[in-house]
Amino acid sequence: MQKNIFLIAIAIFLYSCESVNENHQQESILSYPEKAKAMNIYEVNIRQYTPEGTIEAFLPHLDRLKNMGVDILWVMPVQPIGVKNRKEPLGSYYSIKDYTAVNSNFGVLQDFKKLVTKAHENQMIVLLDWVANHTAYDHHWAQEHPEFYNLDSAGNLQSPVADWTDVADLNYENEDLHQAMINEMKWWITETDIDGFRCDVAGMVPNEFWKKAIDSLEATKDVFMLAEWDEPKMHDAGFDMTYGWEFHHLLNDIAKGHANADSLVAYLKKDVEKYDSSAFRMYFTSNHDENSWNGTVFERMGNAYEALAVLTATVPGMPLIYSGQEAGLDKRLPFFDKDTIDWSELAYEDFYSRLLLLKHNNPALWNGAFGGSFQEINKPQNSSKMLAFSRKKDDNEVLVIMNLSDSTQSFVIDKNYTGKTYQKGNNPELTVTFSENREPLAFDAWSYMILTQNSLKDK
Template identity: 50%
Template sequence: MNKIIRNAWFLALFAIALYSCTGSVKQDTGTQQESTALENSEQGVFHPEWSKNATIYEVNVRQYTKEGTFKAFAEHLTRLRQMGVDILWFMPIHPISEKNRKGTLGSYYAVQDYKAVNPEFGTLEDFKSVVDQAHDMGFKVLIDWVANHTGWDNQWIKDHPEWYKKDSTGNMIAPFDWTDVAQLDYGNQEMREAMIDALSYWVSEADIDGYRCDVAGMVPVDFWANAREQLNEIKPVFMLAEDESEIALLEEAFNMNYGWEFHHIMNGIAKGKKNANDIMPYFDSVTIKYPEGAYAMQFITNHDENSWNGTVFERLGDGVETFAVLSFTVPGMPLIYSGQEAGMKKRLEFFEKDQIDWSNIQFGDFYQKLDQLKNDNKALWNGSAGAWMDRISTEADENVFAFKRTLDDNTVLVVLNLSGEAQTITLQDESINGEFTNYFANEIVELNANPSLNLKAWGYQVYIK
């Protein structure tokens, strides 16, 4: 990061620290307070206070329990809250089209009715109940929204065929090879209004807190900007874009997008195709491209990666925990996918029933500790509420990624061996001096200038001051 960008970043951090840092305890702010802040925001997308140190969790209702219902999932809310989860992102909850359906149960992303609930999951009242329970426990709730296309037996196809894109022969078309869906035409203003009406319905009726928007970059930016404006009139919402290339989405409508590039860098390092030196160029580009306050969701898995590209163990091997620590400590909001905390070693079927095995939640304590690390250390907070990271050089920069993030009196030092061989390294940073807490060992250590550390294969150490 060049000197001008670095100085601007720290000036912004100083202003944010004076304005909004209130300690390590997560606090929910009321709608009235958030609305006032929204109205007073001069430019850009408003970031709600509750998102500043949040962790997001993706809920796959179908596969979560034997029943595959909202009621059955609700039994896990206490566990998830104790693990430190703040935001629940439900994969699409709508009825799934039967026409051109893939597999027995079909894709969640082939929506039959935007204003209804998938009967396999329960009723509208069941969903509202789980949202209410989640809110009572301190969660925020997002639902997945598919705005680019609908299923082939969606009522819109029958009532408003003019709302869909067509080929030269006048036939409706599917995007790519997604044969179970038909692509909508955003050149039609009536369709846009109907889509915003459906988006508004769930905020008003079920009191959800925002959306994760599927293939958001395939939908015009001005639509999302208009939708966000109208949703915020109901309540301030949080918006996640499944996109990385269309930065205007972050400028006009979305709080967060996907860190796809960083995800692929981690996969590449695990396979020996990339190394630790490939990480900082990505984050340097983020400081240039992203608008102030916006950030990426960082993850080692999600529903697409698990089902189509492999489990974390297939892709990351012995480095699973190390890359998880990395995803929780770099700038951005960390994601946990259903079953990740149970060490799930299977690719979940996408179109069939394939229940997650919860008999041994072997990584539950590990992710609880990572969530607490994120929550308690403001240097790690999201966007402008947290600090940027400075890489620390070692003798083994291709294999070891070391960095620190400092905000006010809080410093988090992270040292990761991203290789399958033990490393003995010296951190080339004279400013590292004094007592630190070795977070995972839970002990106080004295680190002097340019400290030397021993790292086992795929080892990780986190120090807090």
């Protein structure tokens, strides 16, 4: 009986209701990062998204993504890929031969402009993946400006990392490189009206450059900047958001039984001390690297996957969804070759739609200092397996109670929460009140309950 109750509770959390559009109207007069306070992010892998693998073929998906609640599109590199030292057969997206051109396999510049225009019409913003640390070996700078590169003792181009044999390391001690790279980035803003960049291995590029680049970009357009790096120094350089790599690895460990709820609480407390409250942190169960090299979410997380995805959307941070996760992507997409995501069944689209709606509608779940802080509400005897926390912002509160183990667990709510009535998810018609007698509740393996009070939808 208890199992059925909690299966119903999970389903009720995923209750359908309309999104709130007032936020987008208000955001238009704000600047980043505040404009992105309630946003989420979705990674677009153009090569693998459709059988055609083109920008044009991706465009029809934009309406579906808008309906799912996606706010930010992070588009993986669309530029031409180097031929020299290419990793066959198609090469890495991150081996860029020409910064200001579009890979002919993906389409033409006009196709990308259509993507940006349609995204803006759908009130989404677009970030282009940017590779500042290195270029392809046959980038025109290699011939025109060899001084832009770190050369070996024989005066030859060299790779920044031993197994990155298809890319040549750039030399940021050369001040002329700084301006040349900034000019390339600004070209995309002025030519295509993108809204910012996701910057590949950003911590391998000096902060001195990023400070100059971001200041220059901001003088052109208000931009949102994401650093692929997990260090506070990136925010000092002007980045709005950084990767939560450690959090991601912790989620994988929890799924395997190598870490637990106590580990998660310790991480979140440490992260608050490490990062300023204004810093946005990006959390995820998958991305292009994880999927290709370490496995699908089902390989890495198994039955824990849904619960861990819920965590990425409810702890302080911005949730990322990778291409195909809403379709239950159950294969590793090759990094250097063509494959196609199977869109025949959108098995998780409803799940992600409700998660994104929950975040939109509850200021307590918003990003950075715009949301509520993480507060553990119970310390039960089985605290290594059960996680219960609250996030509160003004009169909005979200409670999350979760079994982070592969066995049934009991849970007794803290007495401070007895007698209070909460909505299940965002549905005002379905409520729960914790009784004064505090009867133990049974949670099946990896099950969870999400409760809210006074969300935007209520008002």
